């Protein structure tokens with residue numbers, strides 16, 4: 590299988606390139622299906638692109654992620670020689686993808702300690718059809734280690750910390766990953782949600798008036814020039830965030846690429862199946878068995894349920910959009926299973942949507 594690993598920086602200049610950083614993991618893109626380019630090795634692939642002189646194909650792959658630089662989302666992709674484009678919100682990343690301004694967006698969807706990222710589910714719910722062409726095409730697991738950051742020189746060390754921090758900043762997802770530490774040392778201290786962990790680091794690095802602390806990575810501390818007062822303040826050593834990789838289904842240049850994580854985590858529940866699919870739907874569950882009937886459809890098509898989430902429909906109170914993830918190993922026999930399940934689901938649901946199929950990075954049989 591030819592590999593399109595990180596097209597070289599020199600060959601493919603980009604306007605906002607971010608140099609590789611500390612992260613010891615990265616993603617690689619591989620070419621999965623047969624296409625006009627599939628038989629060509631990486632060097633051949635480059636010369637193919639050159640011979641066509643097509644600007645869109647020689648551009649580095651553009652990846653949107655939650656900025657500023659040094660967020661955990663950035664850390665997942667930092668080793669890739671891609672055109673990394675920090676966005677100030679998940680919404681901006683989705684919009685950039687829908688508008689084809691980027692090739693991929695990398696968005697956290699759940700954390701092993703703190704559960705689902707509801708803003709991501711809300712964007713996937715796409716209640717007003719703003720992101721009709723956005724689908725999941727990959728996933729990436731990042732072990733997340735949080736640190737307590739303080740402005741450079743404010744405190745010589747954690748052992749000399751005098752309890753004077755009056756406000757803490759971080760992304761809403763991070764609070765619930767560090768509750769034990771926060772409960773012990775920062776009980777009653779004001780918590781300010783910010784757009785990303787890195788943003789919190791940036792704020793405290795600049796503010797000279799207040800005594801602020803931020804929860805972010807060591808990568809963010811180095812990037813913003815802050816001190817790290819305490820490392821590994823997460824409740825659990827296995828604290829892991831799963832990121833979804835999204836693409837625009839109408840974009841040809843990403844149609845043949847499949848994501849692979851070189852060192853996926855080994856802990857956790859490995860499924861027998863190799864691919865996952867995400868489907869969302871809305872049901873009128875006033876009738877008994879409405880949900881059970883939809884779930885039976887997955888069973889009937891050999892799709893193994895691996896996760897169920899809900900978000901409010903925002904149509905009627907207490908009505909929900911369901912997000913069902915299911916696993917399967919693609920084969921000749923089940924190649925239409927997702928298509929058939931969607932067709933059946935459409936008979937008994939509203940707003941049923943196929944949100945994509947991708948390679949399961951935790952699969953026991955990958």
Ligand SMILES: O=C(O)C(=O)Cc1ccccc1
Nearest residue numbers: 660661662760762785786830
């Ligand atoms: O804020 C960040 O750095 C993000 O990328 C979102 C996030 C927050 C906490 C854990 C993992 C990802």
